[in-house]
Amino acid sequence: MLRPIAGLVFSLVAMAALVFAGSIAPWFAFGIDRVLAPGSFDGTRLLNVWSVVVSAVGAVAGGWLCWRISESRTAVIVFACLCLVMGLGNAFGQGAKAEPGPRPSGLSVLEAVKLRKEPAWFTFLVPVVGAVGALVGGGVLPRR
Numbered sequence: 001m002l003r004p005i006a007g008l009v010f011s012l013v014a015m016a017a018l019v020f021a022g023s024i025a026p027w028f029a030f031g032i033d034r035v036l037a038p039g040s041f042d043g044t045r046l047l048n049v050w051s052v053v054v055s056a057v058g059a060v061a062g063g064w065l066c067w068r069i070s071e072s073r074t075a076v077i078v079f080a081c082l083c084l085v086m087g088l089g090n091a092f093g094q095g096a097k098a099e100p101g102p103r104p105s106g107l108s109v110l111e112a113v114k115l116r117k118e119p120a121w122f123t124f125l126v127p128v129v130g131a132v133g134a135l136v137g138g139g140v141l142p143r144r
Helices: 002-030 045-070 073-096 109-115 120-137
Strands: none
Touching (some): 002 045, 002 109, 045 120, 073 120
C-alpha cells in the first residue's frame, strides 16, 4: 500500500517541479518581450507551443515515474485523474481571473506571470494533455 501512495506523491511533486521550471525557463532566458506580444499579456506562438510541449513531457515523465515507483496501473490511473482534476482546477481559476489589460513596461518576470491570464483554449487543453500523457508514460495506454 505504501508504494502506490509514494509513487503518486513523489510523481506529482516531481511533475509539478518539472513543468513549472520548464514553463518559466523561456521567460528568464528570452525576457518578457520575447514571450509576450508587445504591450499585452498574450503569449507568442513560441510560448504557446513550448508550454503545451512542456506539459506533455512533464505528464509522460510523471506517469513513467509513478509506474516505476508504484508498479501499479491503478496508481498511474489515479495519477492521470489527479492531473485532469488539478488541471481543470487551474482552468477554472484562470477563468475567474480579471483580464490584466495592457502590459506596462518595466514588469519583472514574476510580476508578469502573476498578472497574466492564460488563454481558455490552453487551460482546457493542458488537463487533457496531462491525463493522456500520464497514461502513456505509465504504460496504461499503448505507445505507437
